Amino acid sequence: MSLEARFRVDRGEFVLDVELSAPGRGVTGVFGPSGCGKTTLLRAIAGLDRHPTGFLRIGATTWQDGDRFVPTHRRAVGYVFQETSLFPHLTARGNVEYGRKRVPPAERRVALDRAIDLLGIATLLDRKPASLSGGERQRVALARALATSPRLLLMDEPLAALDRERKGEILPYFESLHAELDIPVIYVSHSADEVARLADHLVLLEAGGVRAAGPIGDLLTRLDLPLAHGSDAESLIEATVSEHDDEYHLTYLETAGGRFTLTRNQLPIGTKVRLRIAARDVSLTLEPQTGTSILNIFPARVDQLLPEGDALVMARLLVGGAPMLARVTRKSAAALDLASGKRVFAQVKSVALLS
Amino acid sequence: MLTRADLVALAITLELAAVSTLILLLLGTPLAWWLGRSRGRFKFVLEAVVALPLVLPPTVLGFYLLIALGPRGPVGGLMQALGGRPLAFTFTGLVIGSVLYSLPFVVQPLQNAFAAVGRRPLEVAATLRASPLDRFFTVAVPLARSGFLTAAVLGFAHTIGEFGVVLMIGGNIPGETQVLSIAIYDHVESLEYARAHWLAGGLLVLSFVLLAAIYAFNRRFRWVQP
Structure with missing residues (x-):
């Protein structure tokens, strides 16, 4: 229909x-x-x-x-x-x-x-x-x-x-x-x-x-469209609930880009959900960080970059094929030598779950 | 006290008002609906025609009606040709006169009420599968119901109170076309003030009660909108 x-x-x-x-x-x-x-x-x-x-x-x-x-x-x-x-x-x-x-x-x-x-x-x-x-x-x-x-x-x-x-x-x-x-x-x-x-x-x-x-x-996440700009820009990632961790009270979710860790929820295993990630909550590193409290770190490839005003840059990443936005300062982008095709690690500080 | 003749005049008056109000609501509702919603270019012409009785002396309307309804007039002549009798000086003639004379008092409150309902509730009803007629009766009429009450009471009260038109086309025939307002006039002319007092006082109280009732009702049943 x-x-x-x-x-x-x-x-x-x-x-x-x-x-x-x-x-x-x-x-x-x-x-x-x-x-x-x-x-x-x-x-x-x-x-x-x-x-x-x-x-x-x-x-x-x-x-x-x-x-x-x-x-x-x-x-x-x-x-x-x-x-x-x-x-x-x-x-x-x-x-x-x-x-x-x-x-x-x-x-x-x-x-x-x-x-x-x-x-x-x-x-x-x-x-x-x-x-x-x-x-x-x-x-x-x-x-x-x-x-x-x-x-x-x-x-x-x-x-x-x-x-x-x-x-x-x-x-x-x-x-x-x-x-x-x-x-x-x-x-x-x-x-x-x-x-x-x-x-x-x-x-x-x-x-x-x-x-x-x-x-x-x-x-x-299309940088040529208005939605992918500003402090509210965000990405949506499809995910499936795969495991609950009772010891640490966490829930694991599988996505195209890897396994996400969230605080424990009550959803049955296999439930399909969407994860919502604000571009300002994603930071980039060249090497996988160890000794960090951030749990959600994924290898990614820079797809596109677009300046946001004078100080910031919006980066469109591909994480296992799924697009994700990261908003970083222009200074960081220069320091990391970000360019299309560059391999990086995306550190996701916070994730919201949509049912 | 009221004499038998007074009571007959009262009965005729109430019957005239009731019949006229019923006809006015039947004619006035579609007319007011159209006026309240139409955006036609010539709507103003019809609006002006409906409002004419507000400004014309009743005798003008009565005069034209007398000619139209009389044996040589278009309506009266037609009635005669069809084997009936002319309508001047009959109860039917009075009803026609009253309906025309009280038309604005019924159409205008209804038109305002329909306009206040607006398009949105009817559009909502359309998305809920209600046909145009269904929407009218289940949404427009209930939402405009204070307008209906006002229209009915004003039409009724105004018909009771009319004098000029009735005098011109009714001819003051006791038992057929003599209504209260004319009976009062007759009493005063013949210096029967006591009888005039009874009738005049009665009309005053009746009119006040009717009007007070509409205002009380409208206050109580106004839909509480946020």
């Missing part, structure tokens, strides 16, 4: 010309600055706006092509809006059931209880939206969208209106969508942090066009 979309929207000053494809499952992040056309694209996919030039197909079903245009209410699409969009005259339960009731029983694939469990809203069901917090409302809104058994889930900056604390409260629920949903999810955001945590694939929009698209790990 992969998604294929092409839209051309011409509003004089603003032109959106986008071709997008998303695999049958997984989260595709659509990332870009405000005004680059993210919401326009999402509304076109949902059929909320009708643009004469467009093509949209999900699996074998064509939603828009030439004169054919399926109106929104006949599209099996779930939409989570940026601000609170719950119906104020219905309880949380009434909201969740509103869409579900309108789906023919034969098309209901997501059980109502499952949508409620997945978002942890069982205790909120009898409350009116006005008495829910911002994070709770977005969880109810997501459960409401899931309860319609959509074939495509669209999320338009669902966390943008929340403060940092609420975001932290809701993100784990969103992360679980990866594992739980077998439909494509389009997640629009201008937050690199959210995209890195949630997306599997990434589409980079810029001024109404696609600047780049591909697996998130690749795009985050």
Whole structure:
């Protein structure tokens, strides 16, 4: 049930010309600055706006092509809006059931209880939206969208209106969508942090066009793209939980570049996870260090270098074929004589685990 | 105390107001919905037409209606040609006059209420598989319900209170077209002040109770938005 979309929207000053494809499952992040056309694209996919030039197909079903245009209410699409969009005259339960009731029983694939469990809203069901917090409302809104058994889930900056604390409260629920949903999810955001945590694939929009698209790990570390710059630049590494060490209370994870050591977690052996490594937490040495407290040290090859301002250099490394960013000072780069192809050792000071 | 004639006038008045309000809500809702959402170029023309009764002297409206509904007018003539009787000086004629005269009092609160609902809740409903009609009844109407109450009460109260149009096209026929406001006028003309007091005081209290009820309801049921 992969998604294929092409839209051309011409509003004089603003032109959106986008071709997008998303695999049958997984989260595709659509990332870009405000005004680059993210919401326009999402509304076109949902059929909320009708643009004469467009093509949209999900699996074998064509939603828009030439004169054919399926109106929104006949599209099996779930939409989570940026601000609170719950119906104020219905309880949380009434909201969740509103869409579900309108789906023919034969098309209901997501059980109502499952949508409620997945978002942890069982205790909120009898409350009116006005008495829910911002994070709770977005969880109810997501459960409401899931309860319609959509074939495509669209999320338009669902966390943008929340403060940092609420975001932290809701993100784990969103992360679980990866594992739980077998439909494509389009997640629009201008937050690199959210995209890195949630997306599997990434589409980079810029001024109404696609600047780049591909697996998130690749795009985050491409030095020609804006994501690989600044103090928030980071890399994602695919890893598998391989062993727990009860003596030192550690967990070992296998990656393409070698074995990572993290503090002990409860994940079963074999669980696939993503490791998130900030570029500023990676330092480089020419020889493997001994007598260091750092456990995660990997042989790597410098792939590309790009100056970051006057003092710093962003280095794209290949660690067993997987890209990893390291941000070092220009002085260190000169001292180490860094150049493309150079063999180094990457010392990773800190790793965050994403499920 | 109220005489039998007064009670008949009261009954006619309430019936007129009830029938007119019902018709006004049926006609006014789609009209207000269209006005509240349309971006058409000529929307302002219709808005001005709907608002006309607010500024015109009721006698102007009554005069044109009298001509239109009379035996030689387009509507009255058509009725006669179809074997009916002209509508001037009938209860049906009064209902037509009341509906036109009270139209802005029903359409404007509804239009404002629909505009306040906005597009977003309806878009949300569309993504939840609700068809346009379904969205209207399950989202727009409940969210605009204070507007419906205001429209119904204003339409009802305003119809009870009208005088000029009713006098022009109703003809003050006791038992058919004589309503309270005209009965009061008759009492005063014939110096029956005591009877005028009963009717006038009654109307005053009724109108106050109706209006106080809307304001109380609107305060209690305003959706608490963050």
